[in-house]
Amino acid sequence: MAVDTVAGAMAPVMGFALVGALGVGAQWVAWRLRMPAIVLMLLAGLVIEPVTGVFNPERDIGPLMGPMISIAVAIILFEGGLTLNFHSLRGAAEGVKRLVIVGAPLGWLGSALALHYVAGLGWASSAVFGGIMIVTGPTVIAPLLRQARLKRRPAQLLQWEAIVNDPIGALAAVLAFELILVVNTPEILGTAFWEMARGIIVAALMGLAAGWAVSEAFRRARVPEFMKVPVLFTVLLGVFALSDHLLHESGLLAVTVMGLYIANADLPSYAELRRFKEHATILLVSGVFILLAASMDIEALSMLGGRAAVFIAVIILVVRPVTVLLSLAFTKLDWPERLLVAFTGPRGVVLVAVAGLFSERLVQSGIEDAALLTPLAFALVATTVVLHGFSLRPLGRLLGLAGEGTPGVIFVGGSQFAAAFASQLRELEVPVLVADANRSRLRSVRDTGVPVFFGDILSEAAEHGIEIMSYGRVIAVSDNDAYNTLVATDLAPEFGRDNVFQLKRARQHQSRHALPPTLGGRNIAGGMGYYEIARKSTEGWKVRSTRMTEDFSLKDWQEHNPDAVLLAEYSEKGTLRLISETSEPKAEPGTRILSFGPKVADDQDTPVEG
Template sequence: MAEHQLVALAGVFVLGSLAQWIAWRLRLPSILLLLVFGFVAGPVTGLINPDELLGDLLFPVVSLSVAVILFEGSLSLQLVELREIGKVLGYLLTLGAGITWLLTTLAAYFVLGLEFHTSLLLGALLVVTGPTVIGPLLRQIRPIGRVGPIARWEGIVIDPVGAMLAVLVFEAEAAIQAARFDVATLDAASGLLGTVASGIFFGLLAGVVLEFVLTRHFVPDYLQSPVTLMFVFASFVASNLLKHESGLAAVTVMGVYLANRHAVPLRHILEFKENLTVVLVSSLFILLTARLDPMVMMDFGWRGLLFCLVMLLLVRPISVFFATLGSPLSWAERGFLAWLAPRGIVAAAVASVFAIRLGPEAGRGLVPATFLVIAVTVVVYGLTAFPLARRLGLAMADPQGVLIASAHAGARAMAHGLQEAGFPVLLVDTNHWNIQQARMEGLRTAPMNILSEQAVTDLDLGGIGRFLGMTSNDGVNSLAALRMADIFGRAEVYQLTPARKAEKQEEAAHHLRARFLFGPEVTYEVLDKKFAAGWRIKITKLTPEFDYAAFRAQYGDEALILFTCQNGQLTVRTSESKSVPAAGHKIIALVGPDGNSHA
């Protein structure tokens, strides 16, 4: 017995990690392989029986894991984004969620044939989308404009909303069964307000106290992550004890608060939470899928497929249409949002918890229906979202924007030149002063460590097609280039020439597949000295009358060509660049303090 439990427990982690690895190699949504592996390990082979393995601890473990996942996701939410998307997001989280709840309930009742109470509960659960699924899709698509931030915010904030709605349904049903029809509505309204208030109070309390502890250096670096996890668990449990299922709101509020308090050192916390979240998501999907009853799935038959089609073709489009009515979003942006609502781990976890509460008969069909929607939405959206975004003009097959690792004065000057030439730029830096200066200058920024997992998962890369490693640390530039090659491809990843470019270092750089920027002698120190001496960025358009030879005659051989562009295509100059810019090209160059513009 003990040996079997040991094998099963190890199998959860082994299968979860293996599914993530294979999905990465095959460039498939990891959730698909996790569902397959969990189903094979559970109902098919019987290798893993979660109820026997963890017993009464199963759902407390699931609840705490979901809390960590939501907290980690909420750390990527910047309130500054709400200036542009706040109104639309508010309607999606209220009116859109209400319409989704109503229509899903009707579909579950009339199509799947579930009991009305179960249908009402399923409708509340399927209000949520999936941040663990939407994040990878957005990284693949890199949508332009407002739809990326809207989808990311909705995917995280809607999860506690769905959980709270499920609690309201559960409590209202108890009141109705007790023939208290006159107070059921009042109970539901007061329950909602109490849940929201409890989540906000404990989330802010935990965030403020943790901020005080970290900024006053009461906790050493190596304990920052465990102490933060302690606060996450404490706020989650305390809020749940006061108002059931309000803990998800509490950890979300806590994460958003900390993410927007720039004095809080988040580097250690983010790195720890990112790794922990991958493990938790993998393990939870294996455990929860292993509990599925295949007979119930088979009982749905054609009705299950029809239900999923209703969710895809009617419920989501209708809810987005009414939630965005009168908004500044274009029809293309509305169409893309209407076709992006994959469900993920939160829906699966909360459905499993409530199925236990309802009992085997009343809750029959709740979990299989949820997992069916998860599987279908992940497959359909995963295969079609990117082609649709390109068709709608919200994603480019060859994006020309630039991601720059650094926001120092030189990087900011280059960013201004690129923006003036018509190319989107995103600056990433951990230096608060650099980020603040860049924002004051009107540049788009992201305050994070370029080497963190957050830089891969949470950056809004809409319109971005290449990476420039321009920090003062050559090792960081090389490692960042290696990571970004998986996103942008080897040909569009660049770094500044290392300060000491010995032969072995050149081989290492080649192995990392990064290309040296601008010239063989252009290091961070060289650029920094030039900008400090008053060198400036100049944009010059070459014509038959003012060709490249005239450019050199005007600015001298010392002028450093950084980029050239023609017909909307940007070319980054490297140490290997040999071509001579011709008439029709725009040159973005670094020229001496006495240079004049011929734009």
């Protein structure tokens, strides 16, 4: 395929393919290496243009880049609004209100002062850019929270602050920009304020109206299931475009309000809608970050000098902590939670995109130092993304707000087998929890000292009552095959399909009775079903932990335990691996294997049992 349209230029289609491949590839590599994905995406963007010059967005995409980034940011903020269910705010509502109502103005003021006195910008550029710096980047916070496994309340604070303050920051920049225009033009001050207030009010009302209309149409089955996502995206783009036409950047507020309304409308198909947009957001975040990084001018970055480095340090170490600590003063939040939020403020896509927009407009208005806003924004984003990408989880652990050690296991369904399996894992210091809606089934589990949750694992009570960050796997072992399949299917997107297991369904071997293979999780316990396990438990089968050594290998163990089935293996490094029908154990020396089987007559594995 030809890639040249101008000398050295790449065809737009090839450019889009390259950005997509690099974005998704960076996220996959980050997952494999357990690194912050944003860091790799920034590096990928820098490599393809400032370093190698392979792909230049402004040259190869041209005027499409601006609208593309604007629409991508709108969709990202809309998806963020969809995550803001008021029920999930329990315990964090007061902190979120303070961070928005008190924190936003304080952050604006502190950032503007730092820009003027530290970075050396004029008051006009400082006021506009200070407003944009209120945002803390939902595009960055979401992947960081996914990796850091923080406790619920600090995670909620960071997520809500990022999403709610994003449109507020953009509107603050609009306010400052309009005031500058008023100062530089003979327009009446009251008229400028009225135009801006009208735009904000109309944007909020448009978001509410669109959210209500979509929710009612979906609830009353006015839209068929296969058209719900296309209709939603069409309405989203229409609301964003119309609101943005009335007041620039107010479209971000409109789509956020729209997403917030739909998130709290209790729609039956809400989970499917949200998951689809989560997938779309991953693609958009990847693409936008790479495009912005590839668009960065190295010469412009070099113009910043040492004052920019000092400015970034002041923002991270002074402005952000002071803003958060003052905002959260006299709240019920613990000090570790306040400190974690205070020293976590990564910036993201919206900051760079909006800074680039207003930088150009301010320069056109005769404010020359505004040309530094875009490189300054990119330097701040790159620094905070790398810093918090590597520091959030260690800081959370240091403050006791992040999961430590091996991700735990949730057993759904109380039984003798679940209690025995969970007890063995607990002895290995793996977090475990047994959940069941039948209190009597939890009695025997509770007697073993294993933590229990009384209720449905899919209920709202479980969502708010279980610290999910401590767990990384789910095993559905109830006596109801259909319920096990429902649990595995529903929790697979959150835990990952490879981390969701269930007992083999009773009629799975008969094709006309079997559920589709796309439903449910991976089979565990050697393909045995609930009633077979229950029968063998009454016959004396037990769950045991056995340590492998140089002199006692897996082959030796299998010879002594021919009827036993492997359940899991736990390495010396603290890695837990559950064994399904399709996986083979490694069982290296030092590894402990957990098995379910009868007691061996000669008891030859006793010396190495746990």
